[in-house]
Amino acid sequence: MQKYIIGIDTGGTFTDAVLLEQATGRIIASAKKATTHQQLAIGTGEALAALLETAQITPENISSLTVSSTLATNSVVENKGARVALLIIGYVRHFRLPVKAVIYIKGGHTITGDEEEPLDLDYLVEIVNGLKNEVDAYGVCSAMSIKNPTHELVAEKAISMIDPKPVFCSHRTSDVAGMKERAATAGLHAKLMPIMQEYLAGIKEAMRTLGLTCPISIVSGNGSTISSDKAVEFAGSTVASGPACTAHFGALQTREDALVIDVGGTTTDIAMIKDGAPILAAEGCQIGGWRTHVEAVDMVTGGIGGDSHVMVDTKGSISLGPGRVMPLAMSRNTPDIASWLGTGEKAKLIVGRPEKLAGQDHEVADCLLRLGPTTLHGIKAATGLAGVPLEKTLEQMANLQHIYECGFTPTDALHVLGRIDIGDAAAARLGAEILGAAAGLDAEEFSRSIIAKAEEKIENLIIDYLIQHYWGNSLAGFLNARNDHPVLGVNFSLKIPLIGIGAAARHLLPAVAERLGTSISFPDNCEVGNAIGAAMIGATNLNC
Structure with missing residues (x-):
């Protein structure tokens, strides 16, 4: 009986699943469904069900399920997770x-x-x-x-x-000198444990519903796999799980040097391919502000993606990211956009998850249950809370996934410009009109400026990664402001090609490649590249 391996990648926006023939490595089917943060088992279950139905494969034919997730990475970038x-x-x-x-x-x-x-x-x-x-x-x-x-x-x-x-001691997670890195590694395990616990519980629930009884493994940052129990106990080791799969998928495409760029909803991940193979970071990985001893592929993650939050201040200045929000085009059951979207405290809508808020003895939870989705201004008016106490409460609720936020994003800008059609384009356009007016631009001009900002951020992330890789220093501060300098102009070019993967890659990376004077390719099935990478890693470990 032919056996198959399932690879799953859960990102901030989509959950991808692929079915791989174990003996040949051939991709049989793939599925892409929205990630359901409020209950991860739903989106995972939908992706798995669509995969099995498309391939007409029964659960007993599945020999293993390998999981990659950018949820841990995204949580670090967005500063979510345990306190x-x-x-x-x-x-x-x-x-x-x-x-x-x-x-x-x-x-x-x-x-x-x-x-x-x-x-x-x-x-x-x-x-x-x-x-x-x-x-x-x-x-x-x-x-x-x-x-x-x-x-x-x-x-x-x-x-x-x-x-x-939970208490995490550094000697159990790192045997390398360096107090800050060892402390960061221990802290990272502590921060991510509840997120990984909830995520794996959702996957197991989805598997039970579909009758899947095969073993489950999780890809760690170095490209190996670990059991689900170990993934919870040492959650920090999964922080570069997504980029590890990014690197392995990219390595299937070339025997030369290249940069693999994965543009997701929350983050952009960059991994180095040397002579057709992923390379490991010499001293552990860095995610956002965390320099750790977690063994991982040589990579960097930045807080820019299709769902990065766009804000316009009262002076008309536009900013982008690093926080993620639900795009207007993908939001459902929210109040009329014109009634809440704007500058300042009206830049985003705060949406409570009733199943999480029920039974909480807190006035903010009561407010969200009573009023439904509302803005920060609405919560202040209803509760009388303001300043640091309210900020801390909302931060904690977001960390625990009790609330999520909606706002304008590059995904919405792509809808306005007619480049994608996966959601409510009318909602996206209304958002662009409102925010564009605050910035003195029409909807199309505003949307083009957002895409240009996203492209610039990805370009700077690539340049800074290479500078750190070869010279060990970061020029992020300079790079982010280089185009604004009144006298000095600096441009860079790459001597190696880019390989693009991820849902937003085709829409953002061609211009980045052009600006860097290099080429870019988009392999077959690149939209589900991380799930393929997870399945390939699972197959390799299973066949060893």
């Missing part, structure tokens, strides 16, 4: 990471593993008691714990006696 406190033990240079709190505590060991100073346990207990109602998980990183983890183990035990929440 994490990082406890840093020992004398080290202070640093910042995008977590709830970074606390420094006396203690640590020397390079030989000898105790440098006793652990200040009293202060640790005081700190945890103060934080336990403010965080969802803890990361612990002690100086030279790679030689002697005693202080991390003691801290882990002490925290668990006060607050029974």
